[in-house]
Amino acid sequence: MDVMALKYLKNNKTIIAILLAAVALRILxxxxxxxxxxxxxxxxxKGALSILSGKGYRIYGYLSAYEPIGYSAFLVTIYFLFGSSIIAAKIANIVLSVVNILLIMAIMKQTGFNKKVILLAAALFSVMPIQIMYTSVVSTEVLFTTSLLLITYVLFSNLKYKDILLGAIIGIAALIKPYMMIFQFLIFVYYIFTEFNLKLALKSLMLITVMMAIVIAPWTIRNYTIFHKFIPISTNGGYNLYVNNNPYATGAWQDPFKIPNSPLKIYKHKNDEFWNEVKVDEEGKKLAYNWILHNPVDFVKVGFKKLANVFVVPDNAFWATGYLKDQKHLPQSVYSVINIITLIIHMVFSIAVLIYLLDRISTLFREHKLGKIHIFIILLMAFYAAISFIFEGQPRYLFPLWSYYIMAALAVAESVIKKYRGGKASYERS
Incomplete structure (x- = not known):
């Protein structure tokens, strides 16, 4: 963030109070x-511990490219500096949560939201249960949210070489979530809608793609050296495609080796929990593509089930409550309360976001123009819907979008208030 933003932060006691509350809630x-x-x-x-032990990135004892390296590499850094403790990873999540709040505020300031709305967004993010609960999970969610918000911040900045910086950040994000390898096409479409300049959009696409390729190249070379096959980031693409695109697909995860008559079963190791990841990746893609080609109607039906799992089913943070230290479990009464709270929050924000999308899309068609932040949010949600439709649907996959859900919901609220008071919302005037 720029100097003015830092000065703004230093002189605002409300922001400091919000950040302290966020930290305190997450620590508790x-x-x-x-x-x-x-x-x-x-x-x-375990992958991070394997790297730190000097054995390379291993899964179940095997040199692997199944799990993307990005988050394990982040853990390696944390463990190297602060010790190989899960507590260190959780504290890192708390720090990243504070960074995420600051990034949300910076993005909203960039795009014209007024101060009160920005503070409200920060406060909502700081106390939102799902954000608090996932800080205790050693997973990609919080870190990936940081990378996505950082991409958004840079996109709306006036940095001279921002496409190169975007390429670097997207490359890092792709090492966490491989589907980010195509995120530059979202930015390409964004530039088409906002700048109406094909040359600019193509130049941006080229620079971002080249820089992203440079960032992931060392990992790609490592994979080729080990597997003698071009594997840009991960071997789990075919695995995930087949899990969710087969005659028995439900729209949610299932064990691909236990699917009736699964052709992948022959690649599962008999003596341990792993499998021939390269063959599963290759065959999984072939099987999934073949099923989609010959069953387009079923593919669409399952696709909507996947979307429902992501966007309709509330995330009760099972991963943050279902597995506790010493094999203890969260009391059922507490778990029920969490479910009710997350359900209510999910419903309220989902309705607000639906209103937001209908209003902004209709405005775009009616007036042939729309604020840049709204175009980006619409494209981002469409991007996630497309990824979920093709691959898998889990409630936790919505996690990176919650920052944008908050922005969208507050945009709706501000528009309604301004409509009744007269005039336009702050971001509509910018």
């Missing part, structure tokens, strides 16, 4: 709800 949750990593989250942790 971390202390009283001692979440332990399981599933993919445990693999990220």
């Amino acid at each position: 949750w971390m202390v009283f709800i001692p979440t332990v990593p399981v599933s993919d989250f445990l693999l990220y942790h």
